[in-house]
Amino acid sequence: MRLSRGSEWSPGQKVPSGRLSWVQIMRVPRQSVLSASLVVLVALVAASRALRAEDWPEFRGKGRSGVWTETGILEKFPEGGLKPRWRTPIGSGFSGPSVVGGRVFVMDFTPTKSPRGTERALALDEKTGAILWTRDWPVDYRSMYLPIGPRATPTVDGDRVYFQGADGKLFCLRAKDGAIVWKKDFLTDFGAEPNVWGFSSSPLVEGDLLITLVGGKPNARVVAFNKHTGAEVWRALPTDSETGVATPIVVTAGGARQVIIWYDGAAASLGPATGKVYWQVPYKVGSGMSVSLPVRSGSLLFFTNFYHGSLMLQLDEKTPTATVLWQGKSDSEIQTEGLHALNNSPLIVGDHIYGICSYGQLRCLLAKTGERVWESQALVKERVRWGSAFMIRHGNRLMVNNDRGELVIMEPSPDGYREIDRTFLIKPTTVTTNRRQLGAVNWSEPAYANKHIYARNDEEIISVSLAASGR
Numbered sequence: 001m002r003l004s005r006g007s008e009w010s011p012g013q014k015v016p017s018g019r020l021s022w023v024q025i026m027r028v029p030r031q032s033v034l035s036a037s038l039v040v041l042v043a044l045v046a047a048s049r050a051l052r053a054e055d056w057p058e059f060r061g062k063g064r065s066g067v068w069t070e071t072g073i074l075e076k077f078p079e080g081g082l083k084p085r086w087r088t089p090i091g092s093g094f095s096g097p098s099v100v101g102g103r104v105f106v107m108d109f110t111p112t113k114s115p116r117g118t119e120r121a122l123a124l125d126e127k128t129g130a131i132l133w134t135r136d137w138p139v140d141y142r143s144m145y146l147p148i149g150p151r152a153t154p155t156v157d158g159d160r161v162y163f164q165g166a167d168g169k170l171f172c173l174r175a176k177d178g179a180i181v182w183k184k185d186f187l188t189d190f191g192a193e194p195n196v197w198g199f200s201s202s203p204l205v206e207g208d209l210l211i212t213l214v215g216g217k218p219n220a221r222v223v224a225f226n227k228h229t230g231a232e233v234w235r236a237l238p239t240d241s242e243t244g245v246a247t248p249i250v251v252t253a254g255g256a257r258q259v260i261i262w263y264d265g266a267a268a269s270l271g272p273a274t275g276k277v278y279w280q281v282p283y284k285v286g287s288g289m290s291v292s293l294p295v296r297s298g299s300l301l302f303f304t305n306f307y308h309g310s311l312m313l314q315l316d317e318k319t320p321t322a323t324v325l326w327q328g329k330s331d332s333e334i335q336t337e338g339l340h341a342l343n344n345s346p347l348i349v350g351d352h353i354y355g356i357c358s359y360g361q362l363r364c365l366l367a368k369t370g371e372r373v374w375e376s377q378a379l380v381k382e383r384v385r386w387g388s389a390f391m392i393r394h395g396n397r398l399m400v401n402n403d404r405g406e407l408v409i410m411e412p413s414p415d416g417y418r419e420i421d422r423t424f425l426i427k428p429t430t431v432t433t434n435r436r437q438l439g440a441v442n443w444s445e446p447a448y449a450n451k452h453i454y455a456r457n458d459e460e461i462i463s464v465s466l467a468a469s470g471r
Helices: 022-026 030-052 186-190
Strands: 084-089 098-100 103-111 116-125 131-140 155-157 160-164 169-174 180-185 204-206 209-216 220-226 232-236 249-253 256-263 265-270 277-283 295-297 300-305 309-315 322-327 347-349 352-356 362-366 372-376 389-394 397-402 406-411 418-424 447-449 452-456 460-465
Touching: 098 155, 098 447, 103 160, 103 460, 116 160, 116 169, 131 169, 155 204, 180 186, 186 209, 204 249, 204 256, 209 232, 209 256, 220 256, 256 277, 277 309, 277 322, 295 347, 347 389, 352 389
Parallel strands: none
Antiparallel strands: 084 460, 098 103, 103 116, 116 131, 155 160, 160 169, 169 180, 204 209, 209 220, 220 232, 249 256, 256 265, 265 277, 295 300, 300 309, 309 322, 347 352, 352 362, 362 372, 389 397, 397 406, 406 418, 447 452, 452 460
């Protein structure tokens, strides 16, 4: 609309279709201007809140950092506990959910004649839990310990989702309808050996590549595929020891992007474009238990495993190289030092590491030395082999899912264990070889997205609001 000097105009009169003068604008009552401004402000606030809504596209959230940045989240749990907005029956599995674009992606397993059965990829409606589509395929778990179901969390990238099956089948599916775009079988396509822990590495998207742990031959421990077509782009590292189950991460350090992978023998860095080995540091990992994700803080890169404890590397600032800052010497799951984690990943907050050790002990360590500051059994409660809890950081506190099916809010503090609140979340259903007070455990990492938590066991997946508003 053009502005001009001219005719009179009064509030309530129809705005001329042509010109509107400065005089006319100045004569609009102040109340009307304030009302209009308020409408604009409300719209901007609503838009800002919408922008702060956060999807969870891969294992441990965007960037695999275990950090949740949404605002408007409750400080304590409501009296009477949390009430699921929906619950949907599914089969068994350790595979956690991913949440993107109004959909929840997860995997499950239905046995036919044990240890054989059917793995399934599912897409659910984020608001209702209704199953939108499924895609299934036959599997054979005969070589696996705890043959319960898929282990890897789906990785969502645009209009595609990547599902890693426990017996070595990898699928790229279309997000909207589950149509197969491409697929691989690590045993037949790469000569990989069946893994006692199952193929548990969640695929990593890096640019146009999909990078994952294959354990193939020759020199195909790690393979990068064209994420669009499935064509092999590069392979790296010989499979001359246990393949392990490590999920790769990407860091930028020393002027280069680096894919970090670890296995029984070494922690390693690869160039994502070519698979070139930047560095390898010797690191023993018993029984292929390379489960816990490496954790980065500044120039520090921390690793932990069940039998052989901790390794802290210092990343060089100018070149893609790394040196050992400190390393644990214990090779015992009982006489431990540092952190001997298994199927949960620690966090570094400030100058301290917080993580769950081999028998469920929550420990606080000095990041630069590995010295133990304190430990507590209060989070997991039981002192039992493979006691676990899955931690993510939310502002100045931690949201923790212990293997008893509880959700705990705690404050990370070098002064000791500080629990803010605790509530029941989901029934533990996985029966292990370890005696447990509740008879079973819950060993699946949840997703935190759009002010909700999405958690699963071997019977169902649920969505629960964590919004301060309760909605």
